[in-house]
Amino acid sequence: MFNCVLSQGSSTKATMVLNPVISKLAGKLVVLASASPRRQEILRNAGLRFEVVPSWFKETLDKGLFKAPHEYAVETAKQKALEVARRMPFKHLKTPDIVIGADTIVAVNSLILEKPVDKQDAYKMLSSLSGKEHSVFTGVAIRLINSLNSHYVSLDQEVDYQMIAFYEETKVKFADLSEDMLWEYINSGEPMDKAGGYGIQALGGMLVEYVHGDFLNVVGFPLNHFCKQLDIIYNHSSSFAVEKKGSAHPLPNGSLGISILDQHSLQKGSEAEKHRSPDSSSPKLTQHIQNSSTSSPAHKVKRTSYESGVGSQSVVSNSSKHNDGESSRLTQLNRQQQTEQRGTENQPKTQDLKRICELMDGFKASKALFTASKFCMFDLLHNKPGLDAAQVAEEIKASVKGTECLLEACVSLGLLKIKDKAHPKPLFENTDLATSFLRSDAPFSLHGYIQHCSETLWPLFSHLESAVQEGVSQHQRVKRQKELCQDPVCSSQELKLRFMSGMHSFAKITAAAVATAFDLSRFRTACDLGGCTGAMAHELVKAHPGMSVTVFDLPAVVEMREHFLQRNTDNKVSFVAGDFLKDELPKADLYILARVLHDLS
Numbered sequence: 001m002f003n004c005v006l007s008q009g010s011s012t013k014a015t016m017v018l019n020p021v022i023s024k025l026a027g028k029l030v031v032l033a034s035a036s037p038r039r040q041e042i043l044r045n046a047g048l049r050f051e052v053v054p055s056w057f058k059e060t061l062d063k064g065l066f067k068a069p070h071e072y073a074v075e076t077a078k079q080k081a082l083e084v085a086r087r088m089p090f091k092h093l094k095t096p097d098i099v100i101g102a103d104t105i106v107a108v109n110s111l112i113l114e115k116p117v118d119k120q121d122a123y124k125m126l127s128s129l130s131g132k133e134h135s136v137f138t139g140v141a142i143r144l145i146n147s148l149n150s151h152y153v154s155l156d157q158e159v160d161y162q163m164i165a166f167y168e169e170t171k172v173k174f175a176d177l178s179e180d181m182l183w184e185y186i187n188s189g190e191p192m193d194k195a196g197g198y199g200i201q202a203l204g205g206m207l208v209e210y211v212h213g214d215f216l217n218v219v220g221f222p223l224n225h226f227c228k229q230l231d232i233i234y235n236h237s238s239s240f241a242v243e244k245k246g247s248a249h250p251l252p253n254g255s256l257g258i259s260i261l262d263q264h265s266l267q268k269g270s271e272a273e274k275h276r277s278p279d280s281s282s283p284k285l286t287q288h289i290q291n292s293s294t295s296s297p298a299h300k301v302k303r304t305s306y307e308s309g310v311g312s313q314s315v316v317s318n319s320s321k322h323n324d325g326e327s328s329r330l331t332q333l334n335r336q337q338q339t340e341q342r343g344t345e346n347q348p349k350t351q352d353l354k355r356i357c358e359l360m361d362g363f364k365a366s367k368a369l370f371t372a373s374k375f376c377m378f379d380l381l382h383n384k385p386g387l388d389a390a391q392v393a394e395e396i397k398a399s400v401k402g403t404e405c406l407l408e409a410c411v412s413l414g415l416l417k418i419k420d421k422a423h424p425k426p427l428f429e430n431t432d433l434a435t436s437f438l439r440s441d442a443p444f445s446l447h448g449y450i451q452h453c454s455e456t457l458w459p460l461f462s463h464l465e466s467a468v469q470e471g472v473s474q475h476q477r478v479k480r481q482k483e484l485c486q487d488p489v490c491s492s493q494e495l496k497l498r499f500m501s502g503m504h505s506f507a508k509i510t511a512a513a514v515a516t517a518f519d520l521s522r523f524r525t526a527c528d529l530g531g532c533t534g535a536m537a538h539e540l541v542k543a544h545p546g547m548s549v550t551v552f553d554l555p556a557v558v559e560m561r562e563h564f565l566q567r568n569t570d571n572k573v574s575f576v577a578g579d580f581l582k583d584e585l586p587k588a589d590l591y592i593l594a595r596v597l598h599d600l601s
Contacts, residue, residue: 021227022047024234027351028097033084035417037432038201038220039102046223052414052431053088055080055101058422059114069107070167073139076103078165081141085161092412101141104220106196108134113196122186125197126207130177136196136218140226141165144233166229168222170213172200177207368409369438370454373447377406378415378430378438385429386419392428437509444509452502496556497563500532503595504564507535515543520590527552527588529580530596533564534573540592541572548572550586554579 025048032040035054043050057079066072081101089095106113108128116122142164190204191197198204200211200218216223372378375396381387387395393403407428410416415434419427430438440447456478463474514536520526524547528537531551540549551558555577576586585591 021230021235024230025049025098027354029094029354030098031084031088031096031100033080033099033101035431036102036220038199040414042216042219042221042223043100046227050100051096051412052417053084053092053412054418054421055083056087056418056421056426057083059103060422063112069105069110069112069135070137070139070169072112073103073105073137074141074165074167075139077101077139078141078163081143081163085143085145091408095145097145099141099143100226101143102138102221104136104138104195104217106134106136108132115193115195116191116197119186122191122197123182126174126177126182126186126191129174129196129198129207130182131174133171133173134196136170136172137167138217138220138222139165139167140222140229142226142229142233164229164233166225168214168217168225170211170215170217172211172218173209174207175209181207365409365413366453366458368406368413369415370450370458372406372410372415373438373450374454375406376440377410378434378447379440381416381428381430382435382439386427388423388425388427390425446505446509448498448501448505449503451498455498456502497560500557500560500564504533504535506595507532511536511539512543514594515539520544520547523547523590525588526550526590526592527586528592528594529553529585530593532557533561534575535564536592536594537573548574550588551575552578552580552586 030048030050031053032043032050033053033055034040035052040052057076059076061072061076061079063072066075078101080103081099084101085096085099088099106125106129111128113125113128116125143161144164145161185191185198185203185207188203190199190202194204198207200208200215211218214222214224217225375398377392377396380392380395384391384395389404389407390400392407393400396403407416407426411418411428414431415438416428417431419429436442437444437446438450439445459478460474463477466477467474520540521544523544526537526540526547526549528534528540528549528551530553531537531549532553534549534551537549537551541547549572551561551573553575558575558577561575578584
């Protein structure tokens, strides 16, 4: 166990309420430029909805160019966000409203420790931390697009945006570590993808004596500081609306803030300062003067434009004035926020428009998932992680171009991630989501149900217009079409097995929750009508030991149940063949209809 001292800093006195801040991003296309499962978990737990597009930026910045470790982390985060923001309009054919980049480093005596390259490197890192206090820095960059028509940016249109960056520092003290403890932890494999060679949220927590500061910052993302920045951007937007020249500067708490003060304001403030006591000085004015002279490479304002598919970047120091006016861009951002909330006569509410676009384009994401699943792509990358597009194409017998597009689509959907960003070609592997649910052999695999959606439900919904006009099920229409183009090798039994596999995989995921959702203690016998493989029945007897369950389904289904037979049921689950629409039902205290009625409509 270790002591954890949480410090919120003195710069922000207002208590943070996360939900109102996070809710400001509702309806926006928010992109996390990181494949880190820890950052994704932190942001999802906070209620943020976002897409994952891992950055391909190679973390090769010269550390010697930075005066302090946190500057390196901030600049790396900015470059990650910038790379994704530049790539998405061309590779993903959409422009994000917000891109979040982050980089976490460990520093001891100003020496930056990133991820170890091998076990010996991990040993050196952890040995240097043993018995000492070190700093964990996370640099975060928030890239906001200012264009009012962000969803319709053409390749020759200038994309105007604002980059806000900040960092968080947390102090961590390691206990004195023995050689045995060091090597036991290193051999666990956990240090290899962690900054500084340890993960505090897992086994690495045993090495820590105390933490002073934001614990989540050590895990990989300073959620509290991030929400404070969102609060400044969206809840105090009046500071962004002043139509004056502005400059970006680092705040004392590690943020990169925005001051909107023109020369006239400074002169007035300077004159007023002569007649004012020190205690009554303006905080904003004083802060601007104190922080306007920095020239750190981590505190720059970047602007990128897209011209003929080539991004040109200019770097402007804090004290410079942009020709096109920083205040103009900030004012435009404020107007965009007002348009998103209220709309105008000529411009609809952005959130409403995005909702409609999501409904129109949602089928593309579904089809990408169906196609990748049909090619067993997630099984392949589980058995052989780190393949490039050409290698995957060779394995699944498909074109390299088409495979590359499908792989990149799966990355943007959070199903795959880039394994080695330093490699000249992207190497793909499963995310935790794919490992848990999309492998065909996973304990809670949805592979079978995904195929059912693709092969059965997708064709049915393709005839929704006919179903509305005729008022009848489209099963026969789809069946006739399939008979015309059906592969003669594909037998009726194979089709039934595919259907049963889909029902079985979905039931395994949901059955435990259904079995415990109601108080069924008074029932001694139950009958699951159309219970298919018995997945629901097995969960019922597990949750209610005094109950026995009869599965009543068609003879062909009962005959093939052995393909999905489960053990250790103590003979409390039995199967009876029949048609519940025609035959007499088995006697029971409780009858269950699960995922059956929809097939009868």
